[in-house]
Amino acid sequence: MTIVEWTPDLNTGIPxxxxxxxxxxxxxNDFYEAANAKDKDRMSIVLFDLINSTLAHFQYEEALMEQAKYPLLEPHRRVHKNFIDKLMNLHEKLQTMETTDDIAVLLIDSLDGWLFRHIRINDKGYTNSVNESGVYQAMHENLVAARAAQMQEYGEVAEPEPQPKPAPQPVQPKPAPRPAPQAQAAPAQPKAEPKPAPAPKPAPAPQNKPTPQPATQPQNKEPEDDEPRGWASGNWKF
Incomplete structure (x- = not known):
């Protein structure tokens, strides 16, 4: 929600x-939203940011007026200091107040009654001196360089330098795995004694074949006329 809006009559002509x-x-506006939410911690943070940004703005503005030799620099500087003192007092009251309603009203009234009037009247009084002196361009370049250096510094904080990696620890050799227990072999069975070979059966004794007897001539056979007879037949013995 926006309670304070920027209007064209607030432009000073200096970007x-x-x-x-x-x-x-x-x-x-952030402070007003935190006050509506009754978030006291958030209100304190936003008010602190407002004080810091206001201090930076006043320093830059006073440097411009000093470079441009603005004759009303010192009265302007005193006005700045009074406004910072008001913001600091509001921040201290915020820490002790039980409710946040009063502090929100005080801040809005102070800003509406002082800041806008200061911009419309006091700040526009030095813009002609700054523009005529030509110091703005140099101040602007310095501001850009300062912002770049600040961003680089924040970047270095956000991204710390890489730390050297620790040296790798020597790898300890893993112990050799224990051999799996061998299954005990079953006790050897005693070898069976070989059965004695059966004794060879004795070969049957050869039976004496009867000697063939010479065939006897039948007694009734009549001798042939040409067969030898008597001593000539060879059947006689001495």
């Missing part, structure tokens, strides 16, 4: 100054 004023209004 950096206008941008810083818009940033202050952004913090004021």
């Amino acid at each position: 950096d100054i206008d941008e810083q004023h818009k940033q202050m209004l952004h913090h004021i």
Whole structure:
């Protein structure tokens, strides 16, 4: 929700100054939202941010006026200091107040009654001196360089330098795995004694074949006339 809006009559004609004023209004709106939510911690943080951004703006603005030799620099500087003192007092009251309603009203009234009037009257009084002196361009370049250095510093904080990796620890050799227990072999069975070979059966004794007897001539056979007879037949013995 926006309670404070930027209007064209707040433009000073100096881009950096206008941008810083818009940033202050952004913090004021954040503070108002935190007050509506009754978030005291958030209100304290936003008010602290508003104080810091206002201090940075006043330093830049006073440097411009000093470079441009603005004759009303010192009265302007005192006005800045009074406004910072008001913001600091509001921040201290916020820490002790039980409710946040009163502090929100005090801040909005202070900003509406002082900041906008200061921009419309006091700040526009030095813009002609700054523009005529030509110091703005150099101040702007310095501001850009300062912002770049700040961003680099924040980047280095956000991204720390890589730490050297620790040296790898020597790998300890793993112990050799224990051999799996061998299954005990079953006790050897005694070898069976070989059965004695059966004794060879004796070969049957050869039976004496009867000697063939010479065939006897039948007694009734009549001798042939040509067979030898008597001593000539060879059947006689001495």
